[in-house]
Amino acid sequence: MSDELLDTCERVLRLVGTDAEAEVTLTSGTESLTRFATSFIHQNVADAVQRVHLRVALSGRVAEATGNQTDDEALARLVRSTLDAAQLQPVDPGWPGLAPVADAPAVEHWDGATASAEPGERAARVGDFVAAAGDFESAGFCSTEGVTVAFANSAGQQLSGRSTTATMDGIARSGTSDGSARASSASLADLDGAAVGRDATRRARESADASDLEPGRYEVVLTPSCVVDVLGFLAIYGFNGRAVEEGRSFARIGEAQFDPAITLTDDVMHPLSVGLPFDAEGTPKRRLELVNAGVTSALVKDRRTARALGNGESTGNAVAGAGSWGALPANLVLAAGSVAPDDLVGAVERGLLVTDLWYTRILDPRTQVVTGLTRNGVWLIEDGRIVRPVTNMRFTQSYLKALAPGAVRGVGSDLTLVGDATFGVGAYVVPSLHLASWNFTGGAKG
Amino acid sequence: MFEYADAAVEAAMAAGARYADARVMDGRHESMDARNGEIEGLAQAGSVGLGVRALIGSGWGFFATADLTTEAAQAAGTQAAAIARASASVPGKDLELTPVDVRQDHWESAVKEDPMTVPLATKGDLLVAATRTMREHGADVALASYDVWDTTKWLVSSEGHRIDQHIRECGAQMNATVNGERETQRRSYPGIRGQYGTRGWELVREMDLEGNAARIAEEARELLTAPECPSHAATDLIIGSEQMALQIHESVGHAVELDRILGWEAAFAGTSWLDLSQLGSLRFGSELMNVTADATLPGALGSFGYDDEGTPAHPVNIVKDGIWVGALSGRDSAALAGLSESGGAVRGDGYNRLPMVRMTNVGLLPGDSSLEKMIEATDDGIFMDTNRSWSIDDKRLNFQFGCEIGWEIRNGKRGRMIKNPTYTGIGPRFWGSLDMLGNESEWTFWGTPNCGKGQPGQVGHTGHPSVPCRFRGVRVGVRG
Numbered sequence: 001m002s003d004e005l006l007d008t009c010e011r012v013l014r015l016v017g018t019d020a021e022a023e024v025t026l027t028s029g030t031e032s033l034t035r036f037a038t039s040f041i042h043q044n045v046a047d048a049v050q051r052v053h054l055r056v057a058l059s060g061r062v063a064e065a066t067g068n069q070t071d072d073e074a075l076a077r078l079v080r081s082t083l084d085a086a087q088l089q090p091v092d093p094g095w096p097g098l099a100p101v102a103d104a105p106a107v108e109h110w111d112g113a114t115a116s117a118e119p120g121e122r123a124a125r126v127g128d129f130v131a132a133a134g135d136f137e138s139a140g141f142c143s144t145e146g147v148t149v150a151f152a153n154s155a156g157q158q159l160s161g162r163s164t165t166a167t168m169d170g171i172a173r174s175g176t177s178d179g180s181a182r183a184s185s186a187s188l189a190d191l192d193g194a195a196v197g198r199d200a201t202r203r204a205r206e207s208a209d210a211s212d213l214e215p216g217r218y219e220v221v222l223t224p225s226c227v228v229d230v231l232g233f234l235a236i237y238g239f240n241g242r243a244v245e246e247g248r249s250f251a252r253i254g255e256a257q258f259d260p261a262i263t264l265t266d267d268v269m270h271p272l273s274v275g276l277p278f279d280a281e282g283t284p285k286r287r288l289e290l291v292n293a294g295v296t297s298a299l300v301k302d303r304r305t306a307r308a309l310g311n312g313e314s315t316g317n318a319v320a321g322a323g324s325w326g327a328l329p330a331n332l333v334l335a336a337g338s339v340a341p342d343d344l345v346g347a348v349e350r351g352l353l354v355t356d357l358w359y360t361r362i363l364d365p366r367t368q369v370v371t372g373l374t375r376n377g378v379w380l381i382e383d384g385r386i387v388r389p390v391t392n393m394r395f396t397q398s399y400l401k402a403l404a405p406g407a408v409r410g411v412g413s414d415l416t417l418v419g420d421a422t423f424g425v426g427a428y429v430v431p432s433l434h435l436a437s438w439n440f441t442g443g444a445k446g
Numbered sequence: 447m448f449e450y451a452d453a454a455v456e457a458a459m460a461a462g463a464r465y466a467d468a469r470v471m472d473g474r475h476e477s478m479d480a481r482n483g484e485i486e487g488l489a490q491a492g493s494v495g496l497g498v499r500a501l502i503g504s505g506w507g508f509f510a511t512a513d514l515t516t517e518a519a520q521a522a523g524t525q526a527a528a529i530a531r532a533s534a535s536v537p538g539k540d541l542e543l544t545p546v547d548v549r550q551d552h553w554e555s556a557v558k559e560d561p562m563t564v565p566l567a568t569k570g571d572l573l574v575a576a577t578r579t580m581r582e583h584g585a586d587v588a589l590a591s592y593d594v595w596d597t598t599k600w601l602v603s604s605e606g607h608r609i610d611q612h613i614r615e616c617g618a619q620m621n622a623t624v625n626g627e628r629e630t631q632r633r634s635y636p637g638i639r640g641q642y643g644t645r646g647w648e649l650v651r652e653m654d655l656e657g658n659a660a661r662i663a664e665e666a667r668e669l670l671t672a673p674e675c676p677s678h679a680a681t682d683l684i685i686g687s688e689q690m691a692l693q694i695h696e697s698v699g700h701a702v703e704l705d706r707i708l709g710w711e712a713a714f715a716g717t718s719w720l721d722l723s724q725l726g727s728l729r730f731g732s733e734l735m736n737v738t739a740d741a742t743l744p745g746a747l748g749s750f751g752y753d754d755e756g757t758p759a760h761p762v763n764i765v766k767d768g769i770w771v772g773a774l775s776g777r778d779s780a781a782l783a784g785l786s787e788s789g790g791a792v793r794g795d796g797y798n799r800l801p802m803v804r805m806t807n808v809g810l811l812p813g814d815s816s817l818e819k820m821i822e823a824t825d826d827g828i829f830m831d832t833n834r835s836w837s838i839d840d841k842r843l844n845f846q847f848g849c850e851i852g853w854e855i856r857n858g859k860r861g862r863m864i865k866n867p868t869y870t871g872i873g874p875r876f877w878g879s880l881d882m883l884g885n886e887s888e889w890t891f892w893g894t895p896n897c898g899k900g901q902p903g904q905v906g907h908t909g910h911p912s913v914p915c916r917f918r919g920v921r922v923g924v925r926g
Contacts, residue, residue: 031902037709037711040538043901044505046529047509064489065489065490068492088570089485089566089570090570118532119507119528123533137709137712139710139713140713169713246587359838359840361836364629366628369926371848394870396926397926441870442846
């Protein structure tokens with residue numbers, strides 16, 4: 001498959017000719033998702049994905065185009081219209097040129113059985129989840145995705161890779177509460193619908209008949225799902241090289257901006273990661289340490305932001321279609337600690353265990369103040385023991401302060417792949433966290 | 447293109463479906479970005495393909511392909527039926543579809559100036575000029591962009607629908623960002639999401655981006671030294687029409703989506719605080735509150751001729767004199783809820799996405815007041831405008847919104863500018879406090895081109911007619 005795609009890339013480059021710099025990306029595969037709600041499958045879809053992306057630069061005049069047809073006529077049309085558009089553009093002074101020839105790391109998160117999974121295999125896992133929920137109503141999805149991507153540019157760079165991802169994600173509903181659970185892997189065979197369903201059902205049962213809690217500052221234990229949310233905001237508004245270039249970021253290299261317990265990398269080679277070993281510009285990914293024991297140590301950059309910052313090369317974090325947003329890490333890994341999740345709870349004097357965060361939005365990118373709500377199970381902890389479920393609460397909290405020096409009281413040993421990172425780019429591998437303070441600004445009823 | 451849709455539907459029916467429909471969609475998109483006086487990106491995208499939906503028992507199946515041949519269309523229909531059969535292995539209640547007139551028709555949106563044929567240089571010059579002006583007036587980062595969509599679709603159903611539509615949409619936006627010592631402020635125009643409609647390039651020309659560039663850059667810089675929004679547990683709050691559009695979108699539009707009310711979005715987008723047993727009797731807001739979902743509004747972003755199930759566009763009353771009376775629905779959700787007809791609100795964002803319940807033009811009907819009168823009638827309050835942040839719970843009840851800019855209102859006059867204004871509330875309590883409503887001359891059809899919903903994710907284009915409004919006793923100034 002990848003040879004075929006690379007051949008098509010070469011066909012496109014030949015059509016472009018030698019007057020323009022050009023890069024081509026071909027994507028092919030299948031994305032399938034089986035969705036259930038009120039305990040039955042209500043939406044069940046599959047898409048035979050086919051996409052071709054071309055970017056050209058004619059003496060610094062840049063245009064890009066995307067299509068989904070790969071016959072000769074369609075490719076010729078795509079090339080012609082992209083070159084025509086580039087000719088009409090002014091020179092882009094920030095054009096960084098094409099990625100040079102370089103090998104990508106030898107890593108492949110691929111499982112053939114997942115790539116070719118039948119609808120019945122997803123439906124069976126959904127059935128297992130629904131059965132495990134028993135009398136509780138259930139909802140969620142089981143998805144499988146397998147894509148092959150080929151990249152080539154006129155500077156001679158040529159790469160291909162493939163990746164699979166499978167996710168089982170759902171809630172059980174008691175009538176007064178919801179409980180969630182999820183699992184992701186490169187292999188569908190790793191996913192046990194019944195186990196995920198039992199987990200969600202336990203949370204729903206244990207959070208039933210919740211009562212209100214006075215808003216205020218509380219210690220929190222955040223599950224991996226919540227931690228992914230926190231890291232997503234730090235990534236897009238902080239470690240993103242463009243945010244730094246524009247003066248909107250908190251990130252200052254060499255400063256101890258985080259608790260010493262925080263070590264954060266972008267690492268597609270991590271055994272739990274999924275995804276491809278190169279970025280949208282054909283730059284190989286590498287292990288990039290963003291925070292080392294609390295000290296901010298690097299930014300993520302695409303070619304444009306690397307050039308603008310003037311102090312280094314792309315880190316392999318260009319994202320297709322990110323446009324003015326800049327570069328993003330797709331494979332964040334937060335180093336695990338040695339504390340079992342139950343022991344994180346055991347160390348809380350008075351605080352809350354939070355399953356999920358919901359509808360989080362930035363109020364101030366520089367200070368990372370974010371508002372949002374809890375969802376799918378919140379419990380009050382006193383003297384290390386869960387004493388009762390509480391109703392969902394709104395918070396308004398600086399994510400930067402939440403992880404600041406002295407603010408992290410424990411890091412879990414439960415390193416987990418969360419399949420859908422905040423802002424929809426990549427999948428992160430993270431543990432649970434015990435934090436000293438979280439600012440809850442209102443109850444669910446206002 | 448109808449022949450491929452025909453082939454897919456016939457194949458799905460031959461494979462055991464009791465109903466099938468297929469859409470061929472040919473979509474083109476063009477966008478350009480300028481930053482600090484330079485064009486930074488021009489992207490053109492095109493996709494064409496077919497998506498087919500099959501119903502077996504109570505189970506739906508959907509399959510999409512970019513391969514537009516008769517053989518591939520037939521295979522897609524067969525595959526959709528196979529997926530529907532897998533769905534039926536975890537079955538729900540019996541599922542029917544509300545009846546709809548079977549039409550063979552053509553519809554297209556009206557444009558004066560086709561945005562795809564306006565020269566790239568003309569479009570680029572506009573963005574360059576606007577961003578240069580913002581920089582000259584104090585912006586540290588000045589951004590401007592436009593988007594154009596041109597979509598043609600052909601629908602065929604096993605009931606006999608045969609409808610093609612050509613919908614053209616466009617719009618633009620710009621913003622000025624300034625950095626202070628410890629904070630970043632931003633002003634956007636015409637709104638945080640710009641302004642978009644089912645109109646031609648004339649919409650962008652009418653915005654006068656360049657004429658507003660200096661003002662927003664200067665306002666952004668002024669915000670750096672403005673006082674913080676005060677914190678009050680309850681105050682009079684006047685909200686500009688752009689922020690009202692978002693307020694309607696989040697706390698009314700999503701709340702009245704029937705798929706959410708039925709629990710079909712429970713695990714992801716969430717449910718709704720609304721209970722179907724209270725349809726027709728529940729008080730949603732004050733008597734001034736009248737909301738419709740109307741896909742027939744000329745030029746509004748949520749307008750079309752037919753939805754993706756072939757239901758003709760028509761106005762639907764959602765809230766009448768403050769009482770909840772209607773929902774956004776499709777043929778299956780309406781039937782399951784016991785409604786007599788579909789609300790005609792089902793759309794997919796491309797050939798490869800399952801059509802689902804989406805907002806059309808969900809908006810507030812105007813009243814007889816005005817922004818000026820509201821300020822005059824307010825002794826002590828705050829006026830907020832232009833959305834900055836938005837967050838609402840999974841039942842669409844508890845919300846907190848931030849705006850880019852605000853002003854104190856004292857003794858009927860607009861006072862000091864304030865920064866970081868936020869307000870929070872609970873849907874029906876908040877809407878119940880609505881006591882002044884702008885008039886028809888202030889009625890703006892705001893367009894939201896980025897409404898996310900569904901798994902796999904889809905981006906919906908929705909419209910929100912709105913006016914400035916005043917609310918009493920609102921909590922403002924929530925801080926982190």
